[in-house]
Amino acid sequence: MNEARQPGITCQLRVRYHETDAMGIVHHANYLHWFEVGRTEYLRAVGMTYRSLEEQGIASPVIGIRSRYHHPARYDDPIELETWVQAYNGVRLTMGYAVRCAGRLLCSGRSEHAFTDQGRAVAPKRSLPSVHAILSACALADLPLADKADRA
Numbered sequence: 232m233n234e235a236r237q238p239g240i241t242c243q244l245r246v247r248y249h250e251t252d253a254m255g256i257v258h259h260a261n262y263l264h265w266f267e268v269g270r271t272e273y274l275r276a277v278g279m280t281y282r283s284l285e286e287q288g289i290a291s292p293v294i295g296i297r298s299r300y301h302h303p304a305r306y307d308d309p310i311e312l313e314t315w316v317q318a319y320n321g322v323r324l325t326m327g328y329a330v331r332c333a334g335r336l337l338c339s340g341r342s343e344h345a346f347t348d349q350g351r352a353v354a355p356k357r358s359l360p361s362v363h364a365i366l367s368a369c370a371l372a373d374l375p376l377a378d379k380a381d382r383a
Contacts, residue, residue, distance in 0.1 A: 240272060269326075296341070313329040316372075317376075
């Protein structure tokens with residue numbers, strides 16, 4: 232991972248027709264799918280893909296998630312999904328998300344994750360030193376975004 236990287240990552244998406252409901256707006260559940268896209272791409276950007284973790288027997292199950300809907304997205308809207316490490320304490324990871332269209336905040340959220348190794352709960356700080364090192368560096372690099380999200 233490049234220590235001098237910018238905080239967080241941004242993914243470009245476009246609202247697909249099947250993601251909308253009868254009112255022509257994005258169904259609320261789809262934001263959670265987008266959060267997963269952001270989380271997956273974030274890990275890839277810092278050199279730690281879900282696939283490589285799973286091949287080592289490591290999983291990071293979601294143990295909590297929340298979202299706040301500010302404005303609707305509609306079919307074919309270009310979406311920017313910003314993802315960052317909101318918090319990491321060596322045991323639990325909290326990711327932060329902001330979904331925007333043309334700079335307007337549509338949805339914000341967080342997901343909390345635990346870690347398992349071969350199906351057994353573990354603390355990365357003690358059991359997964361390489362994962363811990365990456366997430367600790369990410370939490371430090373993403374602090375400006377985490378602080379901004381806490382104030383929102």
